[in-house]
Amino acid sequence: MFKKGLLNCSFMIMGLALSMHSAPVENIPDSVPGMSCYMMDVLDLEEVVVTATRTPKALKNAPVVTRLISESDISKADATNVQDLLTAELPGLEFGYSMSQETCLQMNGFGGNAVLFLVDGERLAGETMDNVDYHRLNLDNVGRIEIVKGAASALYGANAVAGVVNIITKDSKESWSAKVNSRYNDFGKEWRYGGNIGFNVGKWNSQTSFQRVTSKLEQLTDAFDMESNIRQVYGGNTLNIKERLTYSISDSIKLIARGGYFARVSNRVNYDDHYKDYSGGIKGLFDFSRHNNLEVSYSYDQYDKSRYIGGLRTHDHDYSNRQNIVHAMYSHGFGLHNLTVGGDYMNDYLKSYQFVENDVYRQHSADAFAQFDYNPLSWLNVVAALRYDYYSASDEGAVTGRLAVMLKKSGYSVRLNYAGGFRAPTLKELYMNFDMAGIQMIYGNPDLKPEKSHNFNLALEHYGRLDCGWLSGQYSVTAAGYFNKYNSRITTVDYAGSENREPGAIYANENGVEIGGLDFSGQYSSNTGLGLRLNYTYQKSMGNVIDTQFSQPRPHSATWRIDYDKQICKYYGFNVALSGRYMGKPDTRLEKHDSAYQLWKVTLQQRVYKGIAVNIVADNIFNYRPKVYYWNSAPTNGATFSVGLTLDIDKII
Numbered sequence: 300m301f302k303k304g305l306l307n308c309s310f311m312i313m314g315l316a317l318s319m320h321s322a323p324v325e326n327i328p329d330s331v332p333g334m335s336c337y338m339m340d341v342l343d344l345e346e347v348v349v350t351a352t353r354t355p356k357a358l359k360n361a362p363v364v365t366r367l368i369s370e371s372d373i374s375k376a377d378a379t380n381v382q383d384l385l386t387a388e389l390p391g392l393e394f395g396y397s398m399s400q401e402t403c404l405q406m407n408g409f410g411g412n413a414v415l416f417l418v419d420g421e422r423l424a425g426e427t428m429d430n431v432d433y434h435r436l437n438l439d440n441v442g443r444i445e446i447v448k449g450a451a452s453a454l455y456g457a458n459a460v461a462g463v464v465n466i467i468t469k470d471s472k473e474s475w476s477a478k479v480n481s482r483y484n485d486f487g488k489e490w491r492y493g494g495n496i497g498f499n500v501g502k503w504n505s506q507t508s509f510q511r512v513t514s515k516l517e518q519l520t521d522a523f524d525m526e527s528n529i530r531q532v533y534g535g536n537t538l539n540i541k542e543r544l545t546y547s548i549s550d551s552i553k554l555i556a557r558g559g560y561f562a563r564v565s566n567r568v569n570y571d572d573h574y575k576d577y578s579g580g581i582k583g584l585f586d587f588s589r590h591n592n593l594e595v596s597y598s599y600d601q602y603d604k605s606r607y608i609g610g611l612r613t614h615d616h617d618y619s620n621r622q623n624i625v626h627a628m629y630s631h632g633f634g635l636h637n638l639t640v641g642g643d644y645m646n647d648y649l650k651s652y653q654f655v656e657n658d659v660y661r662q663h664s665a666d667a668f669a670q671f672d673y674n675p676l677s678w679l680n681v682v683a684a685l686r687y688d689y690y691s692a693s694d695e696g697a698v699t700g701r702l703a704v705m706l707k708k709s710g711y712s713v714r715l716n717y718a719g720g721f722r723a724p725t726l727k728e729l730y731m732n733f734d735m736a737g738i739q740m741i742y743g744n745p746d747l748k749p750e751k752s753h754n755f756n757l758a759l760e761h762y763g764r765l766d767c768g769w770l771s772g773q774y775s776v777t778a779a780g781y782f783n784k785y786n787s788r789i790t791t792v793d794y795a796g797s798e799n800r801e802p803g804a805i806y807a808n809e810n811g812v813e814i815g816g817l818d819f820s821g822q823y824s825s826n827t828g829l830g831l832r833l834n835y836t837y838q839k840s841m842g843n844v845i846d847t848q849f850s851q852p853r854p855h856s857a858t859w860r861i862d863y864d865k866q867i868c869k870y871y872g873f874n875v876a877l878s879g880r881y882m883g884k885p886d887t888r889l890e891k892h893d894s895a896y897q898l899w900k901v902t903l904q905q906r907v908y909k910g911i912a913v914n915i916v917a918d919n920i921f922n923y924r925p926k927v928y929y930w931n932s933a934p935t936n937g938a939t940f941s942v943g944l945t946l947d948i949d950k951i952i
Contacts, residue, residue, distance in 0.1 A: 346358040346359075346367055346369070348361055348365050348367055348445050349420075349445070349465075349467075350365060350417075350420075350445040350446075350447055350463055350465040351363040351365045351445075351447055352454070352639075352670065352672060352682060353454050353628065353639060353641075353670070354630055354637060354639055354672070359707075359712070359762060360680065360705070360707075361705075362680050362681070362682045362703040362704065362705035362714055362716070363447055363449075363451075363682070363701075363703050363714070363716055363718075364447070364448060364449070364714055364716070364756065364758045364777075364779055365445055365446065365447055366388075366389070366445070366446040366447075366448065367443060367444075367445055367446075368384065368388055368443060368444040368445075368446070369443050370441070370442055370443060370469070372388065373438060373441060373443075373444075374874075374904070375830075375860070375862055375874060375876055375902075375904075376388065376860075376878070377876075377902045377904065377914055377916055377943075378438065379438075379482060379484070379491060379941075380433070380434075380436070380437065380438065381433055381436040381437075381438065381444075381466070382394045382402065382433055384438065384444070385444075385464070386858075386880060387858060387860075387878060387880065387900075388834070388858060389406075389446070389834065389858065390818075390834050390835060390836040390856035390857050390858050390880070390881075391406065391407045391816070391818070391836035391838060391853075391856050392404070392405070392406045392407070393405045393406075393853065393856075393882060393931065394433070395850065395930050395931035395932075396528075396529055396930050396931075396934070397427075397428040397930065398428075398930075399427065399428065399572075400529070400532070400533055400565075401427040401428050401430065401432075402430060402433050402434075403428055403429075403430050403850055403930075404430055404433075404850075405850040405851070405852065405931070406448075406461050406462060407448065407461055407462070407781075407783075407814065407816060407836070407838055408461075408783070408814035408816070408838050408840050408845055408852045409460060409461035409783075409814070409845060410429055410430075410845060410847070410850045411428075411429050411430030411431070411850075412426070412429040412430070412458060412722065412725075413458065413460035413461040413462075413720075413722065413750075414458070414459075414460075414461050414462050414463070414464060415451070415455055415457075415458040415459040415462070415463045415464070416431050416436070416464050416466070417455075417463065417464065417465040417466065418436070418465075418466050418468075419465075419466070419467055419468055419543075419557070420465060420467075421580065421596075421598050421600075421624075422598075422600070422622065422624065423435065423600060423602075424576070424578075424600035424601060424602040424620045424621065424622040425576065425600075425602025425603075425604075425618075425620045426620070426725075426727075427604075432561075432563070432574060432576070432602065434537055434539075434561075434563050434574075435539065435561050435576060436466055437493070437508075437510045437539045439480075439493045439494070439495055439508040439509070439510050439539075440468050440469060440495045440506055440508040440541070441466055441467070441468060441469070442467055442468055442469030442470075443467050443469075444464065444465065444466050444467065445463075445464075445465045445467065446462060446463070446464050446465075447462055447463045447465075448461075448462045448781075448818075449461070449462060449716065449718055449754045449756055449781060449783075450462075450699075450701075450718040450719055450720030450752055450753075450754035450783070451463045451701075451718060451720075452686065452688075452697075452699040452718070452719055452720050452721040452722075453668065453670070453684040453685060453686045453699045453700050453701035453718060453719060454668060454670065454684055454686065454701070456643070456666050456686065456688050456721065457664075457688065457690075457721055457722050457723045457749075458722050459720065459721075460720035460721070460722050460750065460752050460785075461720070461783075468506065468508075468541075468543060469506070470497075470499070470504055470506065470543075470545065471497030471498055471499045471504050471505065471506050472499060473497070473499060473949060474498065474499055474500060475497065475498045475499075475500075475949060476495075476496070476497045476498070476947070476949045477494070477495075477496050477497075477947075477948040477949055478494050478495055478496075478945065478946065478947050478948065478949075479492075479493070479494035479945070479946050479948065480492070480493050480494060480943065480944065480945040480946070481493075481943065481944050482914075482941060482942070482943035482944075483941060483942055483943075484939060484940075484941035485939055485940050485941070486517055486935070486936075486939040487514040487515055487516070487517040487532060487534060488514065488515045489512065489513070489514040489515075490512070490513050490514075491510065491511070491512050491943075492510070492511045492512075493508070493509060493510035493511070494508070494509060495507060495508035495509070502546055502547045502548070503544070503545070503546055503547075504544070504545040504546075504547075505542070505543070505544050505545070506541075506542070506543045507540075507541070507542050507543075508539075508540070508541045509538075509539065509540045509541075510537070510538070510539045511536070511537070511538055511539075512536060512537040513534075513535075513536045513537075514534045514535060514536070515534040516531055516532065516533055516534045516566065517531060517532040517534070517936070518530070518531045518936075519531055519532060519928055519934065519935075519936050520928055520936075526927050527927050527928040527929070528891075528928060528929050528930050529928040529929070529930065529932065529934065530928065532934055533565055533566055533567055534566050535563065535564045535565040535566045535571075536563070536564050537561075537562070537563045537564075538560075538561070538562045538563075539559075539560075539561050540559065540560045540561075541557070541558070541559040542556075542557060542558045542559070543555065543556075543557045544556045544557070550586075551585065551586040551587065552583070552584070552585055552586075553583070553584040554581065554582070554583055554584075555581065555582040555583075555584070556579075556580070556581045556582075557578075557579060557580050557581075557582075558578065558579040558580075559576070559577070559578040559579070560575075560576070560577060560578075561574070561575065561576035561577075561578075562574070562575050562576075563575075569608070570606055570607060570608045570613075571606070571607045571608075572604065572605075572606055572607075572616070573604070573605050573606070573607060573612075574602070574603070574604050575602075575603045576600065576601065576602045576603070577599075577600075577601045578598070578599065578600045578601070579598070579599050580596060580597055580598035580599060581596065581597055582594065582595070582596035582597075583595050583596070589632070590631060590632025590633075590637075591629075591630070591631055591632070592629070592630045593627075593628070593629050593630075594626070594627070594628045594629075594641075595626065595627045595628075596624075596625070596626045596627075597623075597624070597625050597626075598622075598623075598624045598626070599621075599622070599623055599624075600621070600622045600624075601619065601620070601621045601622075602619070602620045602621075603617075603618065603619045603620075604616065604617070604618035604619075605617050605618070614657075615652060616652045617650065617651075617652055617657060618650065618651050618652060618653075619648075619649070619650045619651075620647075620648065620649050620650075621647075621648040621649075622645060622646070622647055622648075623645065623646040624643060624644070624645045624646075625643065625644045625645075626641070626642075626643045627641055627642055627643075628640070628641030628642075629641065635674040636671070636672060636673050636674055637671070637672040638669070638670070638671050638672075639669070639670045639671075639672070640667075640668070640669045640670075641667070641668055641669075642665070642666055642667040642668065643664075643665070643666050644663075644664070644665050645663070645664045645665075646661070646662075646663055647661065647662040647663075647664065647726065648660075648661050649661075649662075649726045649727070651726075651727060652733075653727060653731050653732070653733035653741075654730060654731065654732060654733075655732045658730075660692070660726045660729075660730050661692075662690060662691055662692040662726055663690075663691040664688065664689060664690045664691065664723070665688075665689050666686060666687060666688040666689070667686070667687055668684065668685065668686035668687075669684065669685055669686075670682065670683070670684035670685075670701075671683050671684075678706060678707050678708045679704075679705070679706060680704070680705040680707075681702075681703070681704050681705075682701070682702075682703040683700075683701065683702050683703075684700060684701040685698070685699075685700045685701075686698070686699050686700070688721060688723065690723040690724075690749075692724075692726060692729055693723060693724055693729065693745075693747060693748075693749070695723070695748065695749055697721045697723070697749050697751065698719075699718075699719035699720065699721045699751075700717075700718075700719050701716070701717065701718040701719065702716070702717050702718075703715070703716045703717075703718075704716075710761055710762050710763050711759075711760070711761050712758075712759075712760045712761075713757075713758070713759055713760075714756075714757070714758040714760070714779075715756075715757055716754075716755070716756050716757075716758075717753070717754070717755055718754045719751065719752065719753060719754070720750070720751065720752030720753070720754060720783075720785075721749055721750065721751055721752075722749060722750040722789070723749045723750075724744075724747040724748075724749065724750075724789055724806075727743065728743055728744070728747055728789055728806045729743050729744065729745050729747060729806075730743040730745065731743035731806070739802075739803040739804055740794075740800070740801055740802070740803030740804070741791065741803060741804050741805070741806075742794060742800065742803060742804070742805040742806070743805075743806055744805055744806040744807060747789060747806060747807070747808060748787045748808050749787065750785070750786070750787050750788055750789055750808075751785075751786045751787055752783055752784065752785045752786065753783070753784045753786075754781065754782070754783050755781065755782045755783075756779055756780065756781035756782070757779065757780050757781075758777060758778070758779035758780075759777070759778050759779070760775070760776070760777045760778075761775065761776050761777075762774070762775045763775075765823075769825075769827055770825060771825065771826050772823060772824050772825035772826050772827075772829070773823070773824050774821070774822065774823040774824075775820075775821070775822050776820075776821045777818070777819070777820045777821070778817070778818070778819050779817070779818040779819075780815075780816070780817050780818075781815065781816055781817075781818070782813070782814075782815040783812075783813065783814040783815070784812075784813050785812035785813065785814065785845075786810050786812075787808040787809075787810060788808065788809050788810070788812050788843070788845070789806055789807075789808060790806070790807065790808075790809055791804040791805065791806055791807070792804065792805060792807045792809075809843055810843070811842040811843045812840075812842055812843045812845060813840070813841040813842045814838065814839070814840050814841070814845075814852075815838070815839050815841070816836060816837050816838035816839060817836070817837045818834075818835070818836050819833075819834070819835045819836075820832075820833070820834045820835075821833050828863055828864040828865050829861075829862075829863050830860070830861070830862045830863070830864070831860075831861050832858075832859060832860045832861075833857070833858075833859045834857060834858045834859070835855075835856070835857045836855075836856050836857070837854060837855055838852060838853075838854055839854060839886075840852050840886065850931070851885035851886075851887040851889065851892055851893070851931055852885060852886055852887070853882050853883045853884065853885050853886070854883055854884075854886050855881070855883030856880070856881060856882050856883060857880065857881045858878070858879070858880045858881075859878065859879055859880075860876055860877070860878035860879075861876065861877050861878075862874055862875065862876035862877075862878075862902075863875055863876075866906075870907065870908050870909075871905070871906065871907060871908075872905070872906040873903065873904060873905045873906065874902075874903075874904040875901075875902070875903050875904075876900075876901070876902045876904075877899070877900070877901055878899070878900045878902070879897060879898060879899040879900060880897065880898055881895070881896075881897040882895060882896055882897070882933075883895045885931070891927075891929060892929060892931075893925065893929045893931050893932045894925075894926075896923055896925070896933055897923070898918070898919050898923060898933060898935070899919070899920045899921055900916065900917070900918045900919070900920065901916070901917045901920055902914065902915075902916050903915045903916075908951070909947075909950045909951055910946060910947030910948070910949070910950030910951040911944075911945070911946060911947075911951065912943075912944070912945040912946075912947075913942075913943070913944055914941075914942065914943040914944075914945075915940075915941075915942050916940065916941045916942070916943075917938065917939075917940050918938065918939045918940075918941070919935050919937060919938050919939060920938055921938075922937045922938045923935065923937075924936055924937055
C-alpha cells in the first residue's frame, strides 16, 4: 500500500510539472478511490517583494518573474559572500576572474555591466572590468535578495538589461539585538569576523553591521605553468561597516538615514591595490493615506582606487567615481489599481588613470517614468510602464517600456512579459585613452550610441500542497522561456590607428546579438523538515555572441540542494544539506576555454542552547581540480573545509 501511494504521488507531481491543463486543484475531492494522497492549494504564499514593480506586491501576484532568496535560504546555503550565494542559487550565473584578478559576472549570456546591482534600491558607484566591486556586498544583516531576470530599464534605467539584483537589509524587530560571528576557511587561510547591533525603541530603529575579512595567497598551480591564465589567488583584507537609522515621526512619516565605509586591500606579487568607498543618504517615506504614498531620497557614493608599491602610493593608477542621486516617486491607488510616477537626477564624476593625464569627466542624467498596475479581474493583472532617460555626455535620450500580463487561477499562473533594456555608454567608454601595460592602446569613442535590448519571456508556474502521509508539504514548479534581441552593443574592435594615434582597440557599437533560453525550477518542503530544490538553465547565443576570454556562455547549468532540518530537543537542532552546481562546457569561439565541471558541498548547521550556531562545511567534496586554470575556471585546488560560530547575544542572556 505504501509503494502504491508513493507511486501515485510521483505520477501526480510529474503531471503538474508537465501540464498546465490538468483539472483545477479545488476539483480534487478529499479522497479519491485507489489513491492515498492528493494535492491542495497552498494558502500562505504572501511573501512581499518590491523590485519587480517598485511597489510592495505579494510574490505570487507579481506579474514579472521574480526570484526571492529569503533569509532562510541564505542561512541554508551557508554562503560567505554574495558571489557564493548567487552561484549556489542561480544556474546560468557565473563569476570568473579578469586579468587584474577582479571578479567578472556572466548571467544568461550577458556581462556584469548589463546587470544592475542595488542595495536597498540604491545604485553603487565605481567599476572594474565593467563590474561593480562585489566585495562591497556582504551578507551580514541581509533580510532577502530579490532578483528580476530580464530587462527592467522601464523602472530602473541604465544597466538593467539582463536583470536586477536588489539586496535588502532587515530592520531591527526586537527592542535590542546583538550578534557576532566568526568563520575560518582553509582555502587561503581566510578568517571572517562580523556582527550587527540593533535596537527598536520608541520612534527609533537602528541597525549597525560590520565585517572584517583577511586571507593569504593561495597557490593553485605551479608558478611556472605557462598554460594557465590563473596560477594563484591573491590574498588581502576587507573592512565593511554600515549603519541604517530610521526615525518614525508619526505613523505616516518615516525618515531613513544610512551610511557606510568600505576598505579593501588586494595583495599582489609586486604591488598592492587599495579600494575605498564612502556612501550615505537619506530617504523620506510619506503615507498620506492608504492609497497615496510619496518617496523622496538623496544618496551619495564615492568609490576610489589607488596603487601602492613598497608601502608608498604611486598615483599612477588613481581612480575616483562620485555619484550624487536625487530620487522621487509617488504612488496613487484607484481601488484595486495603482499608478506610480517618478524621476531621478544623477551627477556622475569620474577621474581615472585610463584618461589622458588622469583627466576628469562629468555627466548629468535625468529620467522620468510612469507605471500603471491594472487589476480588472481577480485572475488578471496587467502592468504597463514607460520611461525616458537623458545622458548629457552622449547627448542621447532613450525610451524604454514594459508590458506584463499575469493570468492566475487555482494555484496556477501564466506570466507574459515584454521589457525594453537600455545602457548608456559610460564615461570610460566615451573618453578612454589607455595604454594597457604596453600591450595595446584602448580608445574611447564619444560617438557611441546607447545599448538597447528587447526582452520577451513566458513563464508557467504552479504552487501547491502535497497531502501524502509523511511526504506532506508544499511545492512549487516553474518553467520559463526567454528571448533577448540586443542592439548597439558596446564592445571593442580593432583600430588601425591614425596620424595622431597608434593602432590598438576602440569602443564601438555592434548589432545582431540574440540570446534565448529556458529556465526550470522546482522546490519542495515537507512538514517533517525535508527540503528539495532543483534549478536548470539552458541558454543559446545567436548572431554576434557576447563572448570574451573572461565571460563565456555555458549552454547548460544546474544547481540543486537537499536538506533536512530537525529540532531534537529544546537545546539542540540541526540542518544538514547536500548541495551542488553543474556548469556545462562553454559554447565559445576561443581556443583556450574551461571544460564542464560540477562541485558538491555538505553543510552541517547546529543550533545549540539559545542563540548559538555552529556550522561545519566541506566544499568540493569530490576534490575537483581543473586541468588548466582559465579565467572562468572554478578557482579551487581541491576539497576545502570551514567552520563557523555565531552568537545571538540577546538570546543567550
